[in-house]
Amino acid sequence: MKTYGGSEHAILLDVIVAAILGAISALFGGVGTGAAVAIIVFLVLLSMSIRIISEWNRMPVLRLGRYNGIVGPGLVTIIPLIETTPQSIDLRVISTAFSAEQTLTKDNVPVNVDAILFWQVEDPEKSILNVQSYMDSVQLAAQTALRDVIGKSALSDMLAGRDIIGKDIQVLIESRVVVWGIKAISVEMRDVRIPQDLQDAMARVATSQREKDARIILAESESLAADKMLEASKKYQSDLYAMQLRSLNMMYEMSLNGKNLMVFVPTDSKGFSIPTPLGIMGIQEMAKQNTQRRLAEQPGNSKDKAQAKQKRQ
Numbered sequence: 001m002k003t004y005g006g007s008e009h010a011i012l013l014d015v016i017v018a019a020i021l022g023a024i025s026a027l028f029g030g031v032g033t034g035a036a037v038a039i040i041v042f043l044v045l046l047s048m049s050i051r052i053i054s055e056w057n058r059m060p061v062l063r064l065g066r067y068n069g070i071v072g073p074g075l076v077t078i079i080p081l082i083e084t085t086p087q088s089i090d091l092r093v094i095s096t097a098f099s100a101e102q103t104l105t106k107d108n109v110p111v112n113v114d115a116i117l118f119w120q121v122e123d124p125e126k127s128i129l130n131v132q133s134y135m136d137s138v139q140l141a142a143q144t145a146l147r148d149v150i151g152k153s154a155l156s157d158m159l160a161g162r163d164i165i166g167k168d169i170q171v172l173i174e175s176r177v178v179v180w181g182i183k184a185i186s187v188e189m190r191d192v193r194i195p196q197d198l199q200d201a202m203a204r205v206a207t208s209q210r211e212k213d214a215r216i217i218l219a220e221s222e223s224l225a226a227d228k229m230l231e232a233s234k235k236y237q238s239d240l241y242a243m244q245l246r247s248l249n250m251m252y253e254m255s256l257n258g259k260n261l262m263v264f265v266p267t268d269s270k271g272f273s274i275p276t277p278l279g280i281m282g283i284q285e286m287a288k289q290n291t292q293r294r295l296a297e298q299p300g301n302s303k304d305k306a307q308a309k310q311k312r313q
Contacts, residue, residue, distance in 0.1 A: 105154060
């Protein structure tokens, strides 16, 4: 990048100082009208030669139409009527909003996409000499890059991987604007809008999938509960008193609802025995049946022995 200044800048300052000294001497020497005219001309030329450039800006200098360098920041002087500064270049990070409307994706779905490009001028000389309007050109390049990437991507990829799509757009923009001395920092996808009927269809698909998952989970839960209940029934079958305690516990849980509740449970209990759904006599009968079954299953025990034992009881 060519920088304006050096010996030419020093010569211009000497000329300005000499003009100031000449105007002062003419004013105090009594020249009168000529001195006043000289002072006015000097002030006009001085106002045309001075530029104050901010820290984040740069200005190109053209001498008789030819590029002569970049000036800034601070107080800068140019040769009036010979040198010009056509525009100011901002070196800060700039955000540019761009969009693509009714663009077809890879699977032929029309979408409207809004995005933001963050970019920065790295070489002011290239941004002045290689492109007419670098800001408008960057926005147009971003829009065309966005349309190219949308046309190569499916809708599901755009909705699920916005960061990946943004990276692809950034790389494509970078390849187009690097010759203009501009760096594409990042691309952020703000919004992806699809037709309303397609949104409704996707919502129905998502709802159906969730209902399917819920029913599968419910069926799995029922299967696990059935396995546990079968295991518990085997334990209650082997130990009748465990079943008795479970029955009493169920009656206790029913009484905790805070309302007046009366439950009639038919039992075979007698005297001061604790009433249960099976009753004391029922428990004894089930105990005899379990004993007979175990004796029948044991090897070496005949059916006659079991019947004899039953008769003795």
